[in-house]
Structure formats: structure tokens, C-alpha cells
Amino acid sequence: MSGTSGSETLWWQSGTVYQVYPRSFQDTDGDGVGDLRGITERLDYLAWLGVDAVWISPFYRSPMADFGYDVADYCAVDPLFGTLEDFDTLIAEAHRRKLRVILDFVPNHSSIAHPWFAESRASRENPKRDWYLWRDPAPDGGPPNNWLSNFGGPAWTQDPATGQYYYHAFLPEQPDLNWRNPEVRAAMHDALRFWLERGVDGFRVDVIWHLVKDEALRDNPENPDFLPHQPGINRFQQIYSCDRPEVLDVIAGMRAVLRAYGERVLIGEIYLPIERLVTYYGPDLTGADLPFNFQLIQTPWRAEAVAALVEEYEAALPEGGWPNWVLGNHDQPRIAARVGEAQARVAAMLLLTLRGTPTLYYGDEIGLGHVPVPPEWAQDPWERNEPGHGRDPARTPMQWDAGPHAGFTAGIPWLPQSADADRRNVDEMRDDSRSILTLYRRLLSLRRDWRALSVGGYRGLPLPPSLAEAVFAYERFGEGETLRILLNFGNTEHRVPLEKQETWTVLLSTRSGRSGERVQSEITLDPDEGVILAPALR
Numbered sequence: 001m002s003g004t005s006g007s008e009t010l011w012w013q014s015g016t017v018y019q020v021y022p023r024s025f026q027d028t029d030g031d032g033v034g035d036l037r038g039i040t041e042r043l044d045y046l047a048w049l050g051v052d053a054v055w056i057s058p059f060y061r062s063p064m065a066d067f068g069y070d071v072a073d074y075c076a077v078d079p080l081f082g083t084l085e086d087f088d089t090l091i092a093e094a095h096r097r098k099l100r101v102i103l104d105f106v107p108n109h110s111s112i113a114h115p116w117f118a119e120s121r122a123s124r125e126n127p128k129r130d131w132y133l134w135r136d137p138a139p140d141g142g143p144p145n146n147w148l149s150n151f152g153g154p155a156w157t158q159d160p161a162t163g164q165y166y167y168h169a170f171l172p173e174q175p176d177l178n179w180r181n182p183e184v185r186a187a188m189h190d191a192l193r194f195w196l197e198r199g200v201d202g203f204r205v206d207v208i209w210h211l212v213k214d215e216a217l218r219d220n221p222e223n224p225d226f227l228p229h230q231p232g233i234n235r236f237q238q239i240y241s242c243d244r245p246e247v248l249d250v251i252a253g254m255r256a257v258l259r260a261y262g263e264r265v266l267i268g269e270i271y272l273p274i275e276r277l278v279t280y281y282g283p284d285l286t287g288a289d290l291p292f293n294f295q296l297i298q299t300p301w302r303a304e305a306v307a308a309l310v311e312e313y314e315a316a317l318p319e320g321g322w323p324n325w326v327l328g329n330h331d332q333p334r335i336a337a338r339v340g341e342a343q344a345r346v347a348a349m350l351l352l353t354l355r356g357t358p359t360l361y362y363g364d365e366i367g368l369g370h371v372p373v374p375p376e377w378a379q380d381p382w383e384r385n386e387p388g389h390g391r392d393p394a395r396t397p398m399q400w401d402a403g404p405h406a407g408f409t410a411g412i413p414w415l416p417q418s419a420d421a422d423r424r425n426v427d428e429m430r431d432d433s434r435s436i437l438t439l440y441r442r443l444l445s446l447r448r449d450w451r452a453l454s455v456g457g458y459r460g461l462p463l464p465p466s467l468a469e470a471v472f473a474y475e476r477f478g479e480g481e482t483l484r485i486l487l488n489f490g491n492t493e494h495r496v497p498l499e500k501q502e503t504w505t506v507l508l509s510t511r512s513g514r515s516g517e518r519v520q521s522e523i524t525l526d527p528d529e530g531v532i533l534a535p536a537l538r
């Protein structure tokens with residue numbers, strides 16, 4: 001069982017976050033790529049849906065080698081997405097609707113086109129040489145160590161200007177910055193302040209656990225569990241190239257910059273096992289407010305495995321550390337593709353009833369699945385380096401209506417849309433009581449209405465072993481309210497016992513037409529059904 005929180009909760013604790021991948025949300029100028037004005041146009045939709053904050057993936061000036069995760073100017077909007085004025089309008093319009101705006105901050109690496117890198121590579125004596133990670137070749141002329149790029153191949157590229165290698169955890173077009181250098185920290189803090197002054201409510205920090213590398217650049221050890229179908233990066237355990245202890249001090253520095261502006265949130269992107277993940281709250285909670293918890297993405301979709309995961313995570317959280325949950329993002333296969341359409345509804349109920357801040361990924365609310373992208377249409381550089389691992393199928397444009405290109409663009413969309421876009425779109429689904437969109441909206445609305453759901457405590461409920469294989473049961477409670485959540489991860493019916501003396505009302509089911517039903521002694525869950533129960537008023 002884990003704690004309820006007092007009434008002093010912050011917006012990013014009680015609220016929900018919605019991720020927009022700006023290339024794919026709404027295009028307004030017909031170039032087939034979404035833009036900032038498009039996001040502004042759709043703010044009413046987000047308010048209607050009932051989320052509290054929108055996190056926007058990068059829109060900074062960039063050559064787009066990694067679609068904006070290669071920044072050439074941290075304080076400018078790329079013309080593809082619009083102007084700084086468009087951004088100011090977006091934030092004003094969002095705030096008018098009580099929606100918070102979270103930016104994506106990409107401090108681990110810049111673009112190769114950033115003027116800092118142009119200076120750094122010019123000569124070994126350049127004052128910015130040490131802003132990036134340069135090393136002499138190994139004695140055999142090869143890279144300085146065995147570190148690999150996350151997108152395939154070595155993580156070191158030799159630069160002819162000086163003969164030295166520079167390090168890049170991702171593409172050669174994304175050189176890693178040297179966060180041990182105080183000038184880099186100061187420059188990055190200035191970039192944070194630039195956006196904080198414009199009113200942003202927080203940042204999601206890209207690959208935050210990568211920021212500091214082993215000072216001696218020791219070789220990473222082999223991974224004994226590596227399987228040939230996995231991406232090459234998995235060949236080694238990345239224990240020296242990331243997750244170094246010094247990173248916590250760097251994060252505390254960023255957090256201090258944000259705190260000077262009041263209630264701003266710092267979210268850190270971290271792919272690590274739970275025991276490492278929770279260290280990113282930092283000593284005395286001086287680290288990330290929300291170290292992104294991707295465990296639901298990585299855990300097998302089985303009731304017992306998910307129940308065990310929740311227990312483990314809750315138990316590992318430091319005192320005062322606020323939990324959070326994520327089901328999908330622009331780097332992962334869509335949840336509906338991973339667990340199927342019926343279970344995607346159960347997943348929605350899980351995400352929005354667990355304790356902690358949920359992050360929704362655009363399009364999941366209409367059940368977008370894996371959209372096939374023909375090889376000749378592939379966009380993601382990772383797909384070109386390591387075919388089969390690319391992320392395009394989870395980045396396809398949002399589907400708004402049954403018109404041409406589902407209302408996303410008047411031009412040709414940069415990625416294809418789903419074959420059922422004429423039915424799977426917001427317009428068609430918003431008034432359909434059975435749609436997954438309606439389910440998401442109801443869940444978000446319940447989360448607002450019941451503090452037990454948004455900020456209450458969590459308690460797992462034991463079930464007989466035969467049931468626990470398929471059903472995950474828990475309660476959320478606080479301020480005299482208790483809600484019970486029962487999720488059937490299986491595709492057969494299950495009868496779940498309830499206390500004999502208690503009558504419950506179905507607040508919401510993942511299948512429609514059940515709200516208001518009263519149950520006593522037991523409830524029968526349909527295949528793939530989840531329910532939220534409240535004690536019935538006698």
C-alpha cells in the first residue's frame with residue numbers, strides 16, 4: 001500500500017500529460033508536416049479530451065537528421081514548424097484554456113550544424129573544443145573505445161580537420177556535448193531560461209541518463225544476454241557510457257533553474273530498471289520531478305507481471321517521490337499494436353487509474369495501431385541503419401475526420417495514415433459511446449472528479465492464484481473515498497469475488513452500457529474488460 005498525499009498537490013502531480021509529436025499532429029500550411037499553428041488549432045480538442053498539459057516534441061531549428069532531436073539553435077523555432085510568434089500564440093492560447101505547455105529539451109547532444117560544434121571541430125585549440133567529447137584514435141587508429149551508437153554502428157566518428165574522434169550516442173549528426181564543462185552547463189541553463197521566460201511550464205529532458213559519461217571512457221562490458229535480432233547497441237551493457245553518478249548533480253543544476261520560476265516540472269527520459277530509475281529523484285529529491293517510468297512498455301502484458309511491477313515500483317519510490325506511468329511514445333510501438341485493440345482499452349484504464357502522473361501519446365486515444373510504412377517511404381534514420389527497428393509506424397499523422405488525409409493536411413502527409421482512417425478518426429469517434437476515444441475522455445473526467453484517482457493512495461488486492469493469472473485488482477483511496485479497479489487481461493470471462501456485505505456501483509467499464517450497474521458478492525468480467533467500482537450509496 002502506498003501513501004495518500006495531502007491536499008497540497010501540484011498541477012503536475014494531479015494532472016495528465018499528452019504528448020504531441022509536432023510533425024504529425026496538425027498541418028496548416030499544406031507541406032504535409034504538422035506545425036505550431038496546427039497545435040494551437042487543436043487546443044480545444046485537448047481541453048475537450050480533458051488532459052492538463054501538452055508536451056511537444058522538439059520544434060527547434062534543426063537539419064532534421066533525427067526529426068528535431070538534433071538541435072542547431074536551442075532558442076529558435078524551425079521554419080518548418082513556424083515562428084517564435086507562433087509559439088508565443090500557442091502558449092497564450094494554451095494557458096487561456098488552462099493547459100500547461102511542456103517543451104522537449106535536448107541537452108545531451110546538439111546538431112552537427114550547431115555553431116558550437118562548428119567552432120569545436122575547427123581546431124584542437126578552439127575555446128569550444130572541450131564543449132564536445134574529442135579523443136585521439138586508439139593505437140590501431142580505430143575509435144577510442146568500444147561504445148556503440150544507439151542507431152547502429154560505432155559511436156565515434158573521426159573528423160578529418162584534426163584527426164580526432166568525436167563521440168555521438170546517436171547519429172554522427174548528433175555530437176554529444178560535454179556536461180563536465182561548466183560553460184556548457186551555463187549555456188544550456190540560459191536556453192532553459194529563454195523558454196521559461198516565455199512561459200513554458202516545464203521540460204521533458206531527452207536521454208537525461210546519458211548526460212555524463214565515464215571520465216576514463218572505459219570500455220562497456222559485453223552483454224551475455226544479447227540476441228542477434230536485437231539492435232546492435234544491446235551487444236554491450238551501457239554502464240560506462242551512461243547512468244554515471246555525476247549526472248545527478250547536473251540534473252540538480254537544471255532543477256534549480258526551473259525552481260526559480262515556481263511550479264515548473266522537470267521530466268527526465270530514462271530507460272533503466274526500477275532500482276536505477278528511482279535514483280533519478282536525486283538526493284533529497286533534488287533530481288527530476290518525474291523520472292519517466294517506461295516499465296509498462298517493457299513488462300510483458302500479463303496481469304501478474306503488471307501487478308508485480310506496480311508493487312515493485314511503489315515500494316522502490318523514495319519518500320516524497322511522485323510516481324508516473326507511460327504507455328507509449330514516439331520511440332515505441334503503439335500500445336494497440338502491442339497488446340491488441342481490446343486490451344488497449346484495458347491499458348487505458350490502467351494508465352489512468354494507477355497512482356502517479358500519466359502521460360498519453362497522441363493517437364492512442366483513437367486506438368491507432370501499427371501503421372505499415374512501405375520501405376521506400378521510410379523516414380526514420382534508425383530504420384535505414386537497422387531495418388526493422390525504425391519508429392515510423394508509431395509516428396503517423398493524427399486522424400481528425402473522414403476527409404482527405406483524415407483532416408491532417410491539405411498536402412501529402414509525410415507518413416501514411418491507417419487504412420481505416422475514414423472510421424478511425426476524432427470526428428467519427430467523439431460521439432460514439434462505444435469508441436475508445438469516449439473511454440479515454442470518461443477516464444480523464446473521472447480522474448478529475450475523484451481525488452482518490454488523481455492523488456489518492458494505491459493498494460494492490462490479493463486474488464486467488466487462478467484469478468490472479470488474468471485479473472489485476474487494486475484500490476485507490478483517500479479523503480473517505482475508495483475506488484476499486486478490476487482489469488481482465490485475459491480473453492475469457494472471469495468471476496471476481498467481492499465482499500458480501502458491500503454493494504458496488506460500476507462507475508465505468510471498458511465496454512459500454514455497464515455504468516450504473518450495482519453488484520454485490522461478485523462481479524463477472526467479460527473477456528478484456530476492466531471496471532472501476534465505487535461503493536454504492538445505500
Ligand code: NOJ
Binds near residue numbers: 066106207269
Ligand atoms: C530520445 C528521443 O525520444 C528519440 O526520439 C531520439 O531519437 C533520441 N533521444 C536522440 O535524441
